[in-house]
Each structure stands twice: as structure tokens, then as C-alpha cells.
Amino acid sequence: MVLTAVRGALGFLTRIPTGRTDEAWTAFRETPAAFPLAGWVVGALAALPLAAPAVVPAAPVPVPTVAFGYLLAVYAVTGVNHADGVADLGDAAVVHGDPERRRAVLKDTEVGVGAVLALGLALAGLALGALSLARLPPVAPSSAAVGVPTAVGVALAAEVGAKVGMAALACLGTPAFEGLGSAFTDNSPTSLVAPGLVAVPVALLGVPALAALAGGVAVALALLSWSRSALGGVNGDVFGAANELARLAGLHAGVVAWTLS
Template sequence: MALTAVPSRTRELVGRRLTAVRGALGFLTRLPTGRSEAAWTAFSETPAAFPAAGWVAGALAATPLVAAQFRALPAPTVAFGYLLALYAVTGINHADGVADLGDAAVVHGDPERRRAVLKDTEVGVGAVLALSLVLAGLALAALALAGLPAAAPRTAAVGVSGAVAIAVAAEVGAKLGMAALACLGDPAFEGLGSAFTDNAPAALVAPVVVAAPVALLGVPAVAALGGALAAALGVLRWSRTNLGGVNGDAFGAANELARLAGLHLGVVAWTLS
């Protein structure tokens, strides 16, 4: 009886993991995966679902970069196509976190004062500047990606172009960064952040395992993953010091800033390799 129970438990575990990934895609992207309370609960309890969703989102957003491998297209056009595809897949919800943390960053005062600014519906100069810098940086990174050679990196174990490898790795890294906030962060207050931060630090091992195949894409992709994770950890540290913990805005800002850092560091690594 014990032997027959094992497959049943395995199927249940796999089913829950797939439900968690569906919940992650429903929350982190605009893909029509459907939303349910069960999927949301499974996602909030499964940090590994963050980078799993990053693989899917990164691959879809890189479609214009893939197309550019087969037909010569102007780099600015390819870059613009990547930006359109990226936000068509991921939406703009996370950009709100950049705006809110931008306003909180320019406030002088204690964490309580900064947290109050996060709930303010008015858009301040900090938000405008932060969003402008992120969008400008993302556009420049996309243009740099579009200008990379079509060949795969020499160190890649699979035949994926450098631009595609970096774009996918940066997205996986951004989602790994969000998983790091979920496993290492404490909630600043009750809200979206507190829904994810019940996970123990040891739970970060599973997201790292899910993100690890980025190594097959080559050194530039690994640099993109590492840069994205470092940027997200920077947001975590800033949030602890200035907000007293993480919240939904910190998750959103970590995603956007991590992707940006990952793209630029990936391109730099390609240039130096």
C-alpha cells in the first residue's frame, strides 16, 4: 500500500507546483492563464514559481530578438519591438513600484514617513525621475541587445544568440530577485508583501535551482542573472533601512531594476568576452 501511495503523493506535489506556476504567470504577466484563489495561494507559498514564470516571460519577450536572427532589421526597430513585447507580456503593474519607491526615496524622515508616501496617490518628482531613468535605461539596453551579433556566445552550451540569452537570463534573474525578497524579506506592513514573506530563507534554494540552467546560455547570461539578483538584493537592503521591510512596491521595483541591471551587465559581459 505504501508503494502505491508514492505516485499519488508525487502527482499531488507536481500538480501543486504547476498550479503555483500558473498563479505566478497570472500575477506576474498578462498571459491568460486564469486566476483562482488556489493558484494564488500555491504561488505565494512557492518561491520557485517566480523564476519559472521568468523563463516563460523572458522567452516570449525575446521574440523580436529571435526574429532579428533570421532577417536583417534596423537595430532601433528591433529594440522597440523588444520593449513592446516585454510590456505586452509582463504588463506595467511593476512600474508602479518604481514610481512609489522613487517618491519615498526623496522623502526626508523616518520609515513611517516614507511608508506614508507609498500610499499617497499623487505622483511626485521622485516617481517621474525614477520611471524616466528606468525606461531610458531599458531602451538603451534594448538597443545594445539589438546590436549584438546573431551568433551564440562561445561559452554557451545551447545555440541561442547572445541577445536572446541575455534577455531571457535577465528576466529569470529579475524573478529570482523577487523570490529572494520573498524568502529573505520581512513585511513593512500588512499587504501584498506580507503575502509572500512567510517563506523561510532556506526556501531560496529551490528558486536558485530553477534559475540555474541559465548557465547553459553562456557567460553573458550568467552575468545578467547575477546582476539582476544583485540589484534586487540592493532593493531589499534599501527597503529594510528606509521602509522597515518590504511591500508590494518593493517587489515591483526589484523586478524592474533587476531586469535593467541584468540586461546592461549581460551586454557588458558579452563585450568583454
């Protein structure tokens, strides 16, 4: 059941060709732990460019190139569907009115100024976070229990944190209307325990990684609170935006934690 759910999660959340079946999709919907399990896979693949300085120290790769490689890896693995959620919520956020009016904007196919600004800020923030990560020393801090490069640990934790945040939406959120959001929100709040347990190994990656995990989850919970008041609940755009914004917040939180340690 769990393996089938993870296959469904990878098929839905990434461009990895796992094959899409009704069985895998149903298992994914009913297994919130599949979100962070898939996050470990996505994070490991996206962090590969960040491991280059540690793997080949004799042939250093320029920092901006490493950072750009991380950006390319993120979207090569995950695609752009989640970024569409950032754009749609950006348009909805600038609308004055009640939740019904904002929900109407979510379904509008036109791209407004709010979408352009939100997506631009998100991409700029991710790029700056990647650049900061690429500048970190390749050796993990002494607080880490495993010899994982600092940047790789933070990138891994940020991805897992983003997926735990999505699991939180699935377990704590209510649907704004029938659609993708309602497909996930049948899970109970107690179902959030399993995703939390899946994220526990992040502690082995050190304090910056824990900060990245916490930062990502915090942003997802903040977005859940905003969506309840602004939209009347969550939908597919909220899930997608939570994934992108939580990753972004996780990267910066991890770098700040390393700087202060």
C-alpha cells in the same frame, strides 16, 4: 502543486490569460520557485523580437526597431503594474524622514518628482539596454552550450534573474506593513534554494547570460537592504521595483560581459 503555482505566478506577474483562482494564488505565495519558472516563460516571449536577426538574416530588421519591439513585448506580456512600484519607490526615496513617513508616501496617490525621475530613468535605461542587445551579433558566443542568439540568452537570463530576485525578497524579506508584501514573506530563507536551482540552466546560455542573471539578483538584494532601512521592510512596491530594476541591470550586465569577453 508546482504547475498550479506557476499558473498563479503567470496570472499575477503577467497579462497571460491563465485564469486567476484562490488555489493558484495560494500555491504561488507558498512556492518561491514559481517566480523564476514564470521568468523563463516571460523571458522567452519578450525576447522574440531579439531573435529576428538570427531567424531571418536575409531580411535584416533595423536595430532600433528590434529594440523597440523588445520593449513592446516586455510590457505587452507583463503589463505596467511593476512599473508603478518604481514610481512609488522613487517618491519614497526622496523623502527626508523616518520609515513611517516614507511608508505614508507609498500610500499617497499623488505622483511626485521622485516618481517621474525614477520611472523616466528606468525606462530610458531599459531602452538603452535593449538597443545594446539588438546590436549584439546573432551568433551565441563559443562559451554557450546551446545555440541561442546572444541577445536572446541575455534577455532570458535577465528575466529569470529578476524573478529570482523577487523570490529572494519573498524568502529573506520582512513585511513593512500588512498588504501584498506580507502575502509573500512567510517563506523561510531555505526556500530560496529551489529558485536558485530553477535558474541553473542559465549557465547553458553562456557567460553574458550568467552576468545578466547575477546583475539582476544583485540589484534585488541591494533593494532589499535599502527597503529594510528606509521602509522597515518590503511591500508590493518593492517587489514591483525589484522586477523592473533587476531586469534593467541584467540587460546591461550581460552586454558589458559580452563586450569584455
